[in-house]
Amino acid sequence: MPPVEQISGFMYPNEMELQWSLLIVLYPYITGLVAGAFILASLARVFNVAAVKPTYRLSLLTALAFLLVAPLPLQLHLGHPERSFEMYLTPHRTSAMAMFGFVYLWYLMAVLVLEIWLDYRREIVEAWKESKGIKRVLYRALALGADNVDEESLRVDERVGRVITIIGIPSAFLLHGYVGFIFGSIKANPWWSTPMMPIVFLFSAIVSGIAAVLLLYMLVSWLSDRPVDMACVDTVARYLFYAFAIDFSLELLDLVHRIYEADESFRSLDFMVKTKLFTSQIVMQIILGTLLPLGLLGLIQVVRVSEQARKAIATVSSLLTLAGIFAMRWNVVIGGQLFSKSFLGYTTYKVQFATREGLLPAVLLLLLPFGILWLLLKLLPPWKDEHPAGLPEVI
Amino acid sequence: MTTDRREFLAHAGKYLLLTGAAAVAFDKVMAGRPAEADNYRTTDHWWAYAIDIEKCIGCGSCVRACKAENGVPLEPFYFRTWVERYHVRPEDSLHPEVDSPNGGYDGFRELYAAGDGSKSFFVPKMCNHCADSPCEQVCPVGATFRSPDGVVLVDKKYCLGCRYCIQACPYGCRFLDPRTNTADKCTLCYHRITKGKTTACVEVCPTGARQLGDLKNPKDPIHAFLKDNKVQVLKPQMATGAKLYYAGLDGSVR
Amino acid sequence: MAAGGVRPDHGAASMRESLRHRQHLFRVAALFVTGLLLFVAVRALLVPPDFGLYGHYRAGALTDIRKTAPSFAGRSACADCHPDISEALAKGKHARIGCESCHGALGRHAADPEKLKPAMLEIPALCLSCHTANVAKPKKFPQIDPSDHGDGARCTSCHAAHHPGDAP
Numbered sequence: 001m002p003p004v005e006q007i008s009g010f011m012y013p014n015e016m017e018l019q020w021s022l023l024i025v026l027y028p029y030i031t032g033l034v035a036g037a038f039i040l041a042s043l044a045r046v047f048n049v050a051a052v053k054p055t056y057r058l059s060l061l062t063a064l065a066f067l068l069v070a071p072l073p074l075q076l077h078l079g080h081p082e083r084s085f086e087m088y089l090t091p092h093r094t095s096a097m098a099m100f101g102f103v104y105l106w107y108l109m110a111v112l113v114l115e116i117w118l119d120y121r122r123e124i125v126e127a128w129k130e131s132k133g134i135k136r137v138l139y140r141a142l143a144l145g146a147d148n149v150d151e152e153s154l155r156v157d158e159r160v161g162r163v164i165t166i167i168g169i170p171s172a173f174l175l176h177g178y179v180g181f182i183f184g185s186i187k188a189n190p191w192w193s194t195p196m197m198p199i200v201f202l203f204s205a206i207v208s209g210i211a212a213v214l215l216l217y218m219l220v221s222w223l224s225d226r227p228v229d230m231a232c233v234d235t236v237a238r239y240l241f242y243a244f245a246i247d248f249s250l251e252l253l254d255l256v257h258r259i260y261e262a263d264e265s266f267r268s269l270d271f272m273v274k275t276k277l278f279t280s281q282i283v284m285q286i287i288l289g290t291l292l293p294l295g296l297l298g299l300i301q302v303v304r305v306s307e308q309a310r311k312a313i314a315t316v317s318s319l320l321t322l323a324g325i326f327a328m329r330w331n332v333v334i335g336g337q338l339f340s341k342s343f344l345g346y347t348t349y350k351v352q353f354a355t356r357e358g359l360l361p362a363v364l365l366l367l368l369p370f371g372i373l374w375l376l377l378k379l380l381p382p383w384k385d386e387h388p389a390g391l392p393e394v395i
Numbered sequence: 396m397t398t399d400r401r402e403f404l405a406h407a408g409k410y411l412l413l414t415g416a417a418a419v420a421f422d423k424v425m426a427g428r429p430a431e432a433d434n435y436r437t438t439d440h441w442w443a444y445a446i447d448i449e450k451c452i453g454c455g456s457c458v459r460a461c462k463a464e465n466g467v468p469l470e471p472f473y474f475r476t477w478v479e480r481y482h483v484r485p486e487d488s489l490h491p492e493v494d495s496p497n498g499g500y501d502g503f504r505e506l507y508a509a510g511d512g513s514k515s516f517f518v519p520k521m522c523n524h525c526a527d528s529p530c531e532q533v534c535p536v537g538a539t540f541r542s543p544d545g546v547v548l549v550d551k552k553y554c555l556g557c558r559y560c561i562q563a564c565p566y567g568c569r570f571l572d573p574r575t576n577t578a579d580k581c582t583l584c585y586h587r588i589t590k591g592k593t594t595a596c597v598e599v600c601p602t603g604a605r606q607l608g609d610l611k612n613p614k615d616p617i618h619a620f621l622k623d624n625k626v627q628v629l630k631p632q633m634a635t636g637a638k639l640y641y642a643g644l645d646g647s648v649r
Numbered sequence: 650m651a652a653g654g655v656r657p658d659h660g661a662a663s664m665r666e667s668l669r670h671r672q673h674l675f676r677v678a679a680l681f682v683t684g685l686l687l688f689v690a691v692r693a694l695l696v697p698p699d700f701g702l703y704g705h706y707r708a709g710a711l712t713d714i715r716k717t718a719p720s721f722a723g724r725s726a727c728a729d730c731h732p733d734i735s736e737a738l739a740k741g742k743h744a745r746i747g748c749e750s751c752h753g754a755l756g757r758h759a760a761d762p763e764k765l766k767p768a769m770l771e772i773p774a775l776c777l778s779c780h781t782a783n784v785a786k787p788k789k790f791p792q793i794d795p796s797d798h799g800d801g802a803r804c805t806s807c808h809a810a811h812h813p814g815d816a817p
Contacts, residue, residue, distance in 0.1 A: 010479075010493040012520070012567025016472040019558040019571065079556015079576030086536040086555060088688070089696045092705055097559050098535035109684075114677070121673065144680070146673035153670040160674065187633060188529060188565035341567055342649045344493055437703075437711070452786045454779045456750055463754050464720045480785050507784050515785035540706035550710035553697075586717040595721050599750040601743075601779055602790070 009345025018337050018349050021357040023073035026365055028179045028201065029329045030070045033369075035176035035202070036209010037063040038112065038168060043239065045165045051235035057382035058220065059213045060116050065373035067108055073365055074100075077357055096182045107175045111168040117142075118161040120380050125149045176205040183332060190265035191336040196254045203247035208325035210240045211318040218315060220377065230307055234300075237314045241297035244321065248290050251328075268343035276338050276346055281331045289324015293317035435589045437543040441610040442583055445620045446519050448643035450604035453478055453517035455499045457596035457605060461521075462500070464584060464595035473570050474498040475581040476521035476596055481647060482506070484513045488647040518641075518648050519605065521596070522547060522568040522581035523629065526636030530560035530569060530580075539578060545610075545638065546583045554578050565633045583607070610638075721749050722759035730762065734811055741812025751775055751810075776804045 007016055041059035044052045075081050091098035117124075125147050128139035177198035183189075184197025214236045221228045258266065273281050296317045300310050334349050352358040461467060461476045478499030482492040496503065499517075507515055525531075528547050531539050538554035541547050554577035561569040561578060572579040584594035588607065592598070597605045608617025617640075620626075624642035630649065631637075641648075668675075702708035727748040728735035738744055749755055751770060758765045773795070782792035793799070799807065808814075 010495070013472050013474045013477050013495055013498045014561075014570040015567045017570065019561050074557075077557075079558075079571060080554070083536075083553070083555040085695070086538075086553065089692055090537050090700055090705065092535055092537050094532045095535040095559070096533065097557065100535075109681070117677070144673060144676040146676055148669055148672055150670070152666075153673070156670050156674070182559075186529075186533070186563050188563055337562075341565055342493065344491070344649070449787055452779055452790050453783065456778075460721065460749075460754070465717075482785070502778055502781075503783060503785065505781075505783050509784045516787075517785055537700070537705040537707070540704055540710070542711055543703050548710065548714055550707050550713070552713065553707055553710065582714060584719075585711075585714050587719045587721075589715050590719070592719060592721075592723045595719075595754075598721050598723060598747045601746045601750050603745050 006348040006350075007345060008347075009340070010342060011340035011345045011347055012342060015340055016347055018334075018347065020333055020337060021077065021349075022334075022351055022359065022362045023077045023357050023365070025326075025330045025333045026073040026362055027070065028176075028183075028333070029208070029326055030066050030073070030365075030369070031179050032176055032201065032205030032208050032325065032329070033212050034063045034067045034070060034107075034209070035172040035205040036207065036211075037066070037213050038172045038209070039206050040210050040213050040236070040239070042165050042169050042172075045162065046169065049235065051231050052239070054229045054232045055213050055217050055236060057119065057380075058217055059209075060112065060119070061376045061380065061382060062213055062216055062369075062373060063209075064108075064112050064116060065369040065376055067104075067112060068372055069365060069369045071100075071104060072368070073362070076361060076365075096178070096185050099178065100182075103175055103178055107168075107171050111164060111171050115161055115164045115168060116380070118157045118164070121157055122149045122154060123380070173202060177202045183336070188341060189336050190263070191269055191339070192332065194254060196250060196257075197332075200247070200250050200254060203243060203250055204325050204328055206243045207240065207247050208322060210236060210243060211321040211325075214240060214314055215318040215322070216373070218311065226383070228311065230310070233314050234310065237297055237310070237317070238301065240317070240321065241294070241301060244290070244294055244297065248294060265343055268339050272335065272339050272346060276348070277331055277335050280327050281335070284327035285324050285331055289320055289327050293320040293324065296320075435591075439611060440544040442524065442545045442588065443608045443610050443617060443638040443640065444521070444524065444583070445606040445608055445617055445626075445640045445642070447604050447606070447620075447624070448516055448518060448641055448645070450602040451478070451517040451519055452602055452604075453480060453499060453503045454601060455502045456599040456601060457519060458498050458500045460595040460599040461581075464587075465582070467579070468573060471497040471500075473572070473579070475568075475579070476519065478503075479518045479520060479648075480506075480515065481518060481645065482513055482515045483645065483647045488645070491647040514645075516643075516645065518644075519596075520566065520568070520629075521639065522583070523566060523635065523637035523639040524581075524583060526638060527634065529563040529565065529633070529635055533559045533563040535559065542585070546585055546588075547580070548582055548585060549578050549580060551575055551577045551579075565630050565635065718756065720754040720756045721747075722754075722756045724748050726759045727755070730759075738811045741809070742814055743811060772803055772805055776808075776810075 037059045040052065041056050041063065043049045044056040044059075075084060078084055087098055087101040091102070121143065124139055124143045126149075128136060128143050128147070131139060180198035180201030183192040183201075184194055186192045214233065217236070218228055218233065258269070293316075296313050299305075300313050305313070337347075338349065339346050354360045455478060457476055458474065458478060461474075462469060465475060467473055467475050476498075477495055479493055479495040480499075480503050494503075494506070499519075503517070507513070524541075524545060524547050526541070526545065528541060531541050531547060534540070535557060536553060536555060538550045539547065539560050540550070551572075556571060556576045556578070558571055558578065561571065569578055569580045571577070584592075584596075587594060593607050594605075597607045606617060606620060608620070609615045610617065620642065621640060626640045626642055627644040628637040628640060629644075697707050697709070699708040700706070703711075724735075724747045731748075734748075738746075738748075752767050755765075755767055758767055777795055780791060780793055782794050786792055804810075
């Protein structure tokens with residue numbers, strides 16, 4: 001319930017209540033991680049970037065873990081979660097949101113699950129043959145009862161998998177560009193309404209996904225006592241730097257364009273950025289979340305530093321990047337609701353804690369993918385060579 | 396068995412052949428009360444609305460009547476219609492002072508002194524029942540829609556409460572009803588206008604500032620209103636096909 | 650379908666061989682097709698039968714929305730039983746004001762006049778809700794400052810509510 005005192009200036013009365021909460025910030029954040037992780041995986045597969053191969057399977061599993069969680073914040077936010085299936089029954093052709101269910105299912109089933117399944121089939125079949133009891137049933141079901149893993153079958157898998165990855169790249173672009181379109185197509189809201197939105201969302205997604213996988217790769221290697229492939233870390237960090245540079249240029253372009261055009265909404269939005277959004281936009285997103293990691297990553301491109309230092313820089317920049325992209329999602333979603341569409345006033349968003357759309361469910365939803373990833377790593381260990389049927393006990 | 400089949404046929408046939416309103420009439424006839432059956436046909440009407448700013452006295456009767464007629468929650472941030480007060484310095488029409496205490500429900504206390512060189516006026520607001528409504532465009536499931544007679548409505552049994560429509564309305568006319576968790580907005584008193592009555596807000600407006608109009612009825616006074624006045628819609632740059640026409644709308648109003 | 654690895658001279662045996670290499674793909678495809686058919690079937694069952702009759706919405710929603718009973722009866726309903734007041738009103742300056750603008754929603758009174766009597770009106774407050782001076786009101790509209798008008802007397806002792814301008 002918004003106390004009317006939270007309003008400064010004038011808002012249309014119905015605007016006082018903020019409609020899209022922290023959970024809707026999570027939605028593009030999580031979907032972005034999915035798209036980014038997948039695009040990193042396809043670098044290894046389609047473009048044959050050998051150095052990032054060690055992250056291939058981890059990227060796919062990360063994408064899957066996050067994708068499974070992606071619809072949950074939306075679901076929790078709905079006034080009538082039990083009616084969400086209507087999106088599949090009577091999707092409205094003209095609604096950007098209506099396609100989410102289909103884009104999601106397509107990406108989940110036709111791309112991610114299929115690609116992971118094909119890539120892991122040999123191990124799944126091996127695990128099925130080697131294990132007993134419930135585990136045997138599980139792996140057998142996963143293999144769909146087909147145990148043809150001879151050389152020729154695997155060659156077929158490799159070819160089909162490649163085609164799926166190639167379809168997967170535009171699908172990943174679609175998945176997240178589309179999330180950007182949900183916001184970018186709202187002409188009533190000048191903070192959102194820009195054709196740049198899908199493309200900015202896409203590049204920030206790539207940035208956040210790469211950062212997440214880089215971090216997870218180092219973390220999982222450390223937890224399972226495996227050596228970190230430094231060539232891999234360096235390459236992924238370099239890609240992170242490039243993607244981030246593009247992303248930041250696009251956002252700057254948007255910013256410059258807005259400032260120069262200075263349309264009817266400009267004064268209002270400018271004021272908002274300098275006051276209500278100052279911490280999250282200027283400090284968190286731009287300075288700490290973009291300029292600092294860009295500087296650090298840029299530094300290791302030009303200056304030779306020790307392996308230990310490069311690891312530390314990669315870790316710190318990834319963490320900062322993840323925080324920065326989260327701030328970016330926050331600024332888009334929440335920022336777009338803090339000003340009045342009359343351009344005459346502002347409201348405040350106070351995050352609650354243990355409510356349905358509060359901080360607690362948000363934190364749990366952000367932790368959930370890591371739990372799922374842990375299970376997936378147990379079930380489908382990404383290391384091809386050793387211990388096919390399970391991770392060492394450390395993990 | 397026979398009854399079941401007849402019922403089924405009646406039901407299916409009714410929906411296949413009749414408009415929604417005619418289906419209601421059909422129900423009444425079948426229930427043995429043909430006197431209550433009405434002959435409202437959605438295709439005979441195209442509803443619009445007109446507001447004369449020069450006549451509004453900011454009494455808030457419309458806001459109170461709307462909440463009473465439609466059971467709108469009384470909190471100060473749920474309104475199907477509300478009234479704003481503008482206070483504009485002529486040399487700075489880009490930055491008006493605007494207020495709408497409790498949506499104008501309790502009227503307006505005097506805030507400004509006469510003769511301070513500025514102009515003040517009231518602006519009643521409500522759904523524009525846009526012909527190309529952005530809210531209807533973005534509804535993912537078809538829970539918000541434009542009826543064949545031009546009224547933008549919400550199907551409360553179908554709305555899933557995603558609130559995309561609230562974001563998409565440029566005029567701030569929608570809210571989430573906290574009791575049903577579904578989107579809510581002005582229905583143009585659809586339950587009244589389809590029974591030959593006018594809307595609650597028009598019914599109680601003491602100065603005739605508000606006027607319901609049927610653009611398909613050549614005798615409707617709204618045609619004279621549109622012809623005799625300089626009229627404008629809110630935020631015309633949004634190109635929503637708004638059908639809420641204002642006479643005497645100042646350029647400072649947004 | 651006959652992708653690399655299948656040599657023409659091997660005939661039926663190689664065909665079988667090639668199918669065996671792809672048997673898992675057929676199973677996946679079967680799973681997907683089953684899912685798709687299931688979806689189509691469930692969808693056909695669950696979409697409301699009246700959805701899409703007039704547009705992309707449930708036609709029955711129009712009926713649902715129309716069901717609400719009006720609270721305000723409307724001025725013609727008042728005139729049916731109170732023709733005298735209605736005539737007096739028509740002659741005065743308040744001619745355009747609907748009865749329920751002052752007397753409140755009286756749909757239930759109109760439905761059952763004996764049982765539900767309209768409440769007495771709060772006279773100064775009601776009149777002042779329109780006639781208190783305010784710079785935002787149109788200049789032509791009659792406005793008073795209650796502190797220097799009427800000496801605290803009841804408005805209706807000087808003004809006839811239904812036809813102001815005349816003595817009550």
